[in-house]
Amino acid sequence: MGLGAAGLIVVAGFLVIVTATKQPPSEAPAGSAAAHPLDKQRRFQILTLAEARRNAVTILREAAAVHLRQENSLESELLLLRAVVLDPFDAEICRALAALYRGAGMFAEQRVVLRRLVEIEPSNPVHYLDLAKVSAQLGEPESAEAALKLAIAVRPQASDGYAVLAQFYLQAGKAKQARWFAQEALRREPTSEGYEFLASACRALGQEADAEAALAMARKLEPVGPRRPQAAPQRPQGTAASPPLEPGK
Secondary structure (H helix, E strand, C coil): CCCCHHHHHHHHHHHHHHHHHHCCCCCCCCCCHHHCCCCCCCCCCCCCHHHHHHHHHHHHHHHHHHHHHCCCHHHHHHHHHHHHHHCCCCHHHHHHHHHHHHHCCCHHHHHHHHHHHHHHCCCCHHHHHHHHHHHHHCCCHHHHHHHHHHHHHHCCCCCHHHHHHHHHHHHCCCHHHHHHHHHHHHHHCCCHHHHHHHHHHHHHCCCHHHHHHHHHHHHHHCCCCCCCCCCCCCCCCCCCCCCCCCCCC
16 A cells, blocks of 8 residues: 555655754865765755654644544544654644644644644733633633733733623623723724623623613624624533634634
8 A cells, every 4th residue: 555645744744853963964165066065865865854854744744734624623632642743843833733632623632732832932812812712621720811811911911801700700600800801902993893792791780771881882892794793602511601703813
């Protein structure tokens, strides 16, 4: 049985590493034939071990993508894990692995990878939003809340963290906090949906006049044309409230 496309890609990756480690570059006088960039004896020897690792990581990632398209998620996971071993600081590999776990519903494994992404890219708020969503899905609202606060701390000028934390608090029955964070989100990015959510928070506090004022603002900002219906977030039975996160969109 011949090798498939993914198998050939993996073999090529390991050949890169073997070539780099078994044939280290040797010193050659300037201008000699051995020093020529197109010399057949040396063109595979110029790779350093670090370059070989980077190439192998890229090849493993591409092979994993091939397996994933073939719906072979187990083999894809194994290839991505091998790539992580070769380069633990490759954010692209970690993102691919986190997406694989998310698609498979393996939230505990996804959270481990997301925590690694936070270490690699601590200034990226999307990782904290993703981490909050996973924590909520695992029934850990305190961890979700902490991750959302970190998203705000990392990028306080962005509205996403405030908006999601406002939804989190409203679902948790903390309408006062929900209203404050909703207002902060609107201060950074006024949207029709944001004002509608603010109206919900005001109604939960019994503030009908403020709710009507928020709805009036929502109508002013409402885009022309039919609106796309939005499903209300539902809390899974037997678990804590989950923030309806859609990070990165």
